[in-house]
Amino acid sequence: MIGLTQVARPPAPSAFSNALVFGWRAVLKFKHVPEQLFDLVMTPIMFTLLFTFVFGGALAGSPGSYLQVFLPGILVQTVMFNAVYSGMGLSTDLSKGLFDRFRSLPIWSLAPFAGLMVGDVLRHTIAGGIILTIGLILGYRPEAGILGVLGSFALLITIGFGTGWIFIVLGLLIRTPMTVMTIGFTFMFPLIFASNIMVDPKTMPGWLRAFVEVNPVSLMTSAMRGLMGGTATVEQVGVALIAPITLTLLLAPLTVWLYRRQ
Amino acid sequence: MNSITPAVHARGLVKKFGDLRAVDGIDLDVPRGMIFAILGPNGAGKTTLMRMLATLLHPDEGAASVMGHDLKAAPDQVRASIAMTGQFASLDEDLTGRENLMLLARLWGFRGKLARERADQLLATFDLADAATKQVKDYSGGMRRRLDIAASLIVTPGVLFLDEPTTGLDPVARKSVWGMIRQLAGSGVTILLTTQYMDEADQLAARIAVIDHGKKIAEGTPRELKVATGSGFLHVAVADPARLEEAAKLLELHLRAAVQRSAEGGRLAVVAKSPKDANAALGALIDAGIELADFSMGSPSLEEVFFALTGKAKP
Numbered sequence: 001m002i003g004l005t006q007v008a009r010p011p012a013p014s015a016f017s018n019a020l021v022f023g024w025r026a027v028l029k030f031k032h033v034p035e036q037l038f039d040l041v042m043t044p045i046m047f048t049l050l051f052t053f054v055f056g057g058a059l060a061g062s063p064g065s066y067l068q069v070f071l072p073g074i075l076v077q078t079v080m081f082n083a084v085y086s087g088m089g090l091s092t093d094l095s096k097g098l099f100d101r102f103r104s105l106p107i108w109s110l111a112p113f114a115g116l117m118v119g120d121v122l123r124h125t126i127a128g129g130i131i132l133t134i135g136l137i138l139g140y141r142p143e144a145g146i147l148g149v150l151g152s153f154a155l156l157i158t159i160g161f162g163t164g165w166i167f168i169v170l171g172l173l174i175r176t177p178m179t180v181m182t183i184g185f186t187f188m189f190p191l192i193f194a195s196n197i198m199v200d201p202k203t204m205p206g207w208l209r210a211f212v213e214v215n216p217v218s219l220m221t222s223a224m225r226g227l228m229g230g231t232a233t234v235e236q237v238g239v240a241l242i243a244p245i246t247l248t249l250l251l252a253p254l255t256v257w258l259y260r261r262q
Numbered sequence: 263m264n265s266i267t268p269a270v271h272a273r274g275l276v277k278k279f280g281d282l283r284a285v286d287g288i289d290l291d292v293p294r295g296m297i298f299a300i301l302g303p304n305g306a307g308k309t310t311l312m313r314m315l316a317t318l319l320h321p322d323e324g325a326a327s328v329m330g331h332d333l334k335a336a337p338d339q340v341r342a343s344i345a346m347t348g349q350f351a352s353l354d355e356d357l358t359g360r361e362n363l364m365l366l367a368r369l370w371g372f373r374g375k376l377a378r379e380r381a382d383q384l385l386a387t388f389d390l391a392d393a394a395t396k397q398v399k400d401y402s403g404g405m406r407r408r409l410d411i412a413a414s415l416i417v418t419p420g421v422l423f424l425d426e427p428t429t430g431l432d433p434v435a436r437k438s439v440w441g442m443i444r445q446l447a448g449s450g451v452t453i454l455l456t457t458q459y460m461d462e463a464d465q466l467a468a469r470i471a472v473i474d475h476g477k478k479i480a481e482g483t484p485r486e487l488k489v490a491t492g493s494g495f496l497h498v499a500v501a502d503p504a505r506l507e508e509a510a511k512l513l514e515l516h517l518r519a520a521v522q523r524s525a526e527g528g529r530l531a532v533v534a535k536s537p538k539d540a541n542a543a544l545g546a547l548i549d550a551g552i553e554l555a556d557f558s559m560g561s562p563s564l565e566e567v568f569f570a571l572t573g574k575a576k577p
Binding site for chain 1 (some may be wrong): 313316317318338339341342344345346348349350351352353354355356357358361365366368369370371372373376380397413415416417418449450
């Protein structure tokens with residue numbers, strides 16, 4: 001049997017090349033499970049259309065002027081919700097024993113996580129691109145032009161990256177993918193609705209406004225609006241980065257610890 | 263590392279889960295090139311023991327080396343010389359068979375076309391070439407198992423760990439996995455497998471360690487295990503039916519056990535504690551001038567062995 005002759009190990013690949021292989025896996029998943037792309041973009045498209053046309057007139061005078069405020073916010077909401085996918089994928093891999101195989105290979109132990117991140121970045125870029133396109137068709141105009149949009153997408157991916165750690169930690173702790181999603185959404189919904197994404201905080205009661213104004217989701221949304229509208233300040237972008245950077249600094253080491261603990 | 267170091271050498275391995283001592287002080291020596299079976303009922307600690315040896319769990323006590331590399335000091339070298347096929351097919355269901363193998367080949371360091379070539383070689387070897395472009399979720403149980411084992415052979419491992427390789431397979435798929443395991447062993451790979459099936463250990467393994475409640479309760483070749491339980495059967499056919507009673511008395515005297523007569527009347531069967539006892543009893547028959555048409559020492563099934571060792575009906 002030809003496959004059973006002794007085959008020696010080729011020169012060990014670099015940690016970076018290991019990570020790329022996991023990234024390739026994420027791309028293959030898109031090819032074989034195109035449905036996930038549907039989940040990924042249908043909800044935000046629905047939100048964009050419903051909010052713009054149903055509430056837009058009441059909230060901002062006209063659907064057109066509402067879209068101008070709402071679009072950068074729906075982008076933030078989308079990447080935060082979509083970050084759940086890597087946690088669910090991780091939980092699936094763990095429950096199926098796939099991670100046991102990865103862990104018994106002589107590879108960089110964090111490569112599988114790097115692969116999840118590659119998948120996340122792809123998802124965020126695709127979903128963000130589709131929503132922006134819909135927005136442009138509906139009449140959204142980013143005043144800051146191409147550079148502003150590129151800058152806002154860089155921030156967007158950073159936000160998704162930071163949020164991703166929450167779900168990766170949940171994925172490592174919880175062996176049922178659906179539970180990862182439910183727990184994640186339970187925390188995510190209040191954070192996203194009690195923010196300045198959909199409604200101007202000025203219309204909210206004082207106690208709620210106090211929360212909304214320090215809610216990291218609001219800070220990130222304001223920075224997105226600033227970058228796309230050409231009015232961003234360094235301070236605005238700086239405070240928007242606090243949450244993703246803090247999450248990464250806290251949860252990345254926790255991820256490593258949880259992964260190696262066994 | 264030299265060629266004399268055993269493939270697996272473990273001393274006093276312990277793994278605790280809370281109050282449960284899942285593995286409770288196990289010593290193990292697996293010589294190179296051998297098929298070695300760990301036999302035991304569900305929950306005996308087989309999988310935990312194997313996961314420790316595959317660097318997936320840290321032992322709480324004890325030490326072990328695999329292919330001469332210490333588990334604690336050199337886990338990366340251990341990982342480079344082993345492969346593990348878990349109890350549940352550890353494959354990506356969404357990817358095709360070929361993609362699964364290519365993924366692992368790339369992780370091992372096969373670049374570009376080489377990864378694809380290695381994947382296709384293994385697919386052909388394991389009779390999966392036709393299913394190369396099918397997603398694994400559409401594979402049958404037997405195909406998954408074959409792909410799972412193929413995935414462990416991207417680079418020929420020093421030791422291949424197989425955790426219950428045929429659990430849940432139909433008899434035909436089971437036979438084909440057995441054939442594969444034998445061929446692998448023939449190519450020089452040391453194989454450590456766990457099983458809860460007596461016949462599987464008996465069919466495949468050169469040595470068997472019987473494990474129950476985290477402890478090794480017996481170890482030896484299948485034959486030794488059967489003999490150790492002392493429940494072998496000596497079957498004797500006497501040439502002259504007239505001397506049957508005399509022969510039965512002699513056997514009873516030497517083996518101190520009740521002799522059963524077969525239905526046709528010409529054969530005698532008696533429990534013999536060891537081949538030595540059986541030999542002595544046969545010697546007595548010959549010394550008495552009783553001519554034997556034929557005799558044989560029959561083995562008890564491993565099921566009977568397990569019963570004798572643990573007092574449990576069935577693992």
